[in-house]
Amino acid sequence: MKCIFRYFDDFVQAVFNVDADRFFKLVNDGCFSKMLARDANVFPDVVLPLHYITICWDIILSKYDECKEEYKEIVYKKKCENDKIKEFFVSQCGIDMKSFSFSEYKENGYLYCDDDDCTIEYFFDESKDRLIERGHRSIDIELYCSASRLNYEETEQLLKQGANPEEEFFMDGMYESIYAKIGTRCALVESELKDAIIGNSIQPQHIHDSIAFLLQLASLETMFTLLRTRRR
Numbered sequence: 001m002k003c004i005f006r007y008f009d010d011f012v013q014a015v016f017n018v019d020a021d022r023f024f025k026l027v028n029d030g031c032f033s034k035m036l037a038r039d040a041n042v043f044p045d046v047v048l049p050l051h052y053i054t055i056c057w058d059i060i061l062s063k064y065d066e067c068k069e070e071y072k073e074i075v076y077k078k079k080c081e082n083d084k085i086k087e088f089f090v091s092q093c094g095i096d097m098k099s100f101s102f103s104e105y106k107e108n109g110y111l112y113c114d115d116d117d118c119t120i121e122y123f124f125d126e127s128k129d130r131l132i133e134r135g136h137r138s139i140d141i142e143l144y145c146s147a148s149r150l151n152y153e154e155t156e157q158l159l160k161q162g163a164n165p166e167e168e169f170f171m172d173g174m175y176e177s178i179y180a181k182i183g184t185r186c187a188l189v190e191s192e193l194k195d196a197i198i199g200n201s202i203q204p205q206h207i208h209d210s211i212a213f214l215l216q217l218a219s220l221e222t223m224f225t226l227l228r229t230r231r232r
Contacts, residue, residue: 009204017201023085023088037089043110051086051093053214054089054097055097055100056218064078075199105219110212111215112216112220124141140167143178148182159227159230165177186221189220196210
């Protein structure tokens with residue numbers, strides 16, 4: 001068998017660029033091992049399995065219908081190519097593609113979110129009691145903070161309890177809801193990843209930075225979808 005780890009960068013590029021033809025050629029040439037899918041050292045301080053890249057793309061590309069009309073078909077085709085790679089990881093590697101957590105990457109600073117130790121005063125520049133005096137509910141204040149930190153479980157619980165993701169708070173001279181805040185962050189990160197989303201291949205020297213943006217966008221889109229399902 002070939003020394004599979006010599007082909008690690010080739011697989012990372014194929015999976016990130018959603019180049020299914022290149023991916024399966026490498027597989028058919030005997031360059032693949034389940035170890036590559038499980039132990040990808042894309043980043044120096046945290047393991048990022050190859051299939052996580054595919055999951056992140058699945059989260060993003062599944063929203064192809066929300067793209068500008070000129071890009072919908074391009075993004076849909078990319079989604080179909082990503083589905084082929086996704087199916088390989090499921091059928092040939094036995095990987096659960098639904099099991100994925102952003103928490104490890106959040107702890108290592110790869111996600112675009114506020115720190116878990118940020119207080120209410122950090123977000124609003126005033127106390128919770130003062131916000132309540134202004135007419136805001138405690139549950140909506142907590143939702144804003146929780147979603148800003150990308151705490152999915154806590155955010156989901158608050159939404160189930162009736163928190164309003166469109167509650168607007170006056171900060172820095174303007175009104176802002178947590179739904180709008182996460183949406184804005186999605187747009188900012190998406191702009192960094194636009195070339196990759198619309199099918200342009202990213203050169204090897206830029207792959208690692210692009211994968212970091214991919215993680216950021218997938219995590220933000222996951223939160224944005226969660227908030228959107230509970231909009232009033």
